[in-house]
Amino acid sequence: MTKQNKTRLRRGCKKGNIKQKTVRILDKYFxxxxxxxxxxITIIxxxxxxxxxLILMSLLNTAMIASAGVAAVSAVNMVDSLxxxxxxxxxxxxxxxxxIVAQYKGIGDRKMVTKTATQAVSAVTLFSIVLSAAVIIFNGPILNxxxxxxxxxxxENAKLYLIGSCFSYPFIAIYQAVxxxxxxxxxTKPVLGLSLLMNLTNTILNIIFIIIFNFxxxxxxxxxxxxxIVGMVASLLYIIRYNDTIRxxxxxxxxxxFTILKKVMFIGIPFAAEQLFFNGGKLITQTFIVKLGTLALTANAIAGSLTLLFQIGPNALSIAIVTVVGQCIGRRNIKDARRFTTSFIFLSSIFFVVTVVMLMPFFPLLMKMFSAPxxxxxxxxxxxxxTAVAQPILWAPAFLMPSALRAAGDSNFTSIASLLSMWFVRVILGYILGVTLGFGIIGVWVAMIIEWSIRGVVFYxxxxxxxxxQHKLV
Structure with missing residues (x-):
């Protein structure tokens, strides 16, 4: 055997050993x-x-609107929080x-999978129409x-963006329900296709209307x-004509x-209340930042967009874990639900570390892209x-673990815990650090990181x- 062939053989053996080790790890934990x-893996x-x-397009869109000046990017950031x-x-x-769909899927009830998915679309459509109409009517007082x-x-920019966003709520609501x-x-593959279609459309139109026509x-x-609109039409078309599972x-x-809606709302209503009050807390925090001036708003918008890059992998896991744990609970396999939750949390931390190491060297380039003052x-x-230091340790227990608990039907506890941590830690402490003690925007972010740690302990x-x-939903 020649020296070259021996080298190739050694390389082949190493690759084989790495593959075997990878399979053993995946088998053990996933x-x-x-x-x-x-x-x-097929789900994730x-x-x-x-x-x-989604996050890269959001980053690009923020960079594009930044070309219209700090007033535009500040207005968009304000309304986006709303x-x-x-x-x-x-x-x-x-x-x-x-x-509920995941749990019915877990026990193999295809008929109830179809009914539940359909009723979820109906409920979300009604909610979105009522909410969008209310915000359009009261847009002035809300902004003031x-x-x-x-x-x-x-x-002025904020009012235009808010009213325009309201008209789009029913379309994004139906898309999200599907x-x-x-x-x-x-x-998850068709979801990916639909997302790519909607977000590519959004980005291309942004280039046309913001960059080219300077609107x-x-x-x-x-x-x-x-x-x-494109996302809604495409999603409905897919589940009506091309999908055999939901039909x-x-x-x-x-x-x-109403029998099915009651089950959907048992999870949905507490989570909706949590989102209202949790994001309401974020909104109140945003009012602190408004008091700090337009430059503080701009800094918050750009920093928020950048830190979202670190969350690409963990956000994907927090979505996927609902399906995985939901199906485990549907089969009443608690051991698997616990195992996968723990494994997802560790994987989330790995994602954070890898992303931070990859992106931090490009910070100066990103600042130029955003035209940051x-x-x-x-x-x-x-x-x-x-956030690069805190997220690998604190984020997953604070946000991924409640997704797993919610998939098991533990919606009331997760919602109440989230609300209390948001209002008593992030909002109050954010005001004290950011405004009272004068630490500004950095103080607001420090309060948010402290809130992550408290949430994580509670959910653990x-x-x-x-x-x-112990909640039996199906």
Whole structure:
């Protein structure tokens, strides 16, 4: 045997050993009686790509609107905090559908999978129409109460963006409900395709209306509404004509089944209340930042966009764990539910570390992309560095673990715990550190990181016990 052939043989053996070790690790931590690691990978990968695309597009969109000036980016950041507050209500109801669908999938009841997914779409549609109409009617008082201290130009841009966003709520709500049903049955590939279609449409239209035609915030509004219409139409078309698992029919969606809706709402309503009050706390925190000035708003917007990059992998896992744990609970396999939750948390920390190591060297380049004013670059760097250190340790127990508890039906506890930690730690401490003690935007972010740690401890103690999996929903 030649020296070259021996080298090739050694390399082949090394690759084989690495592959075997990888399979053994995956088998140990991601295979159980309920589901195999191959099935989990099939669920996670499309969600991971979807989250990466969503966050990268959000980053790009923020950078594009930054070209319209600090007033535009501040207005968009302000209203987006309100948008997140409202849209998460629809996502919460959709998550109720995802949990029940996943549990019915776990016990193999295809008929109830179809009925539950259909009723989730109906419920979310009604919620979104009522909510969007209310916000459009009262947009003036809402903006004055929350952001009355902002500059006039910022408020004018904010009003335009808020009303435009409201018109898009029913479209994004229906899209989210459809995607929630598909995730519940473990079909994440079509969700990825739908997400790519909607977000690519949004980005292309942003380039046309913001960069080429220089429409500023108006261009962003046109892009958002158009893209969400495309997402809604495509998602409905898919589950009506091309999906055999959910088998959605418009006529069934028009008939409300209150027995099924009660189950969906058992998960959805507490989660919706949590989202309202949790994101309401974020909104109150945003009012602190408004008092700190337009530059502080801009720094917060850019830092928030950058730290979202670190969360691409962990966010994907927090979505995937609802399907995985939900199906385990549907089979009443508590051992698997515990194992996968622990494994997902460790994997989340690994994702954080890898992402931070990859992205931090590009910080100066990212600042140029955002056209960040020189006087706030130092502040942005401190915020990003703080979150880069804290997230691998604190984020997963604080946010991924409650997703697992909620998938088991433990919605009331997770919602109450989240609300208390938000209002008594992040909001109050954020005001004390940011405004009273004068630490500014950095003080607000420090309060948020402290809140993560407290949430994580609370949910870990709950997870160690037995009450979280004793809810029987199906």
């Amino acid at each position: 295979t159980g009686e309920s589901i195999t690691y191959q099935e989990i 990968i499309p969600i991971l790509v979807d989250q990466a695309f 948008n997140i507050f409202l849209v998460n209500v629809f996502i919460a109801i959709a998550t109720g559908g995802t949990v 109460v929350l952001f009355g201290d902002a500059e006039r130009e910022v408020l 995607c929630g049903g598909l995730r519940g049955v473990g079909e 500023g915030v108006l261009g962003l509004v046109i892009s958002v509404i158009s893209a969400r 959605f029919q418009i006529k069934n969606a028009l008939h409300l089944d 020189n006087e706030i670059i130092g502040t942005i760097f401190i915020i990003v560095l703080m 103690l709950r997870f160690r016990g037995e009450k979280w999996y």
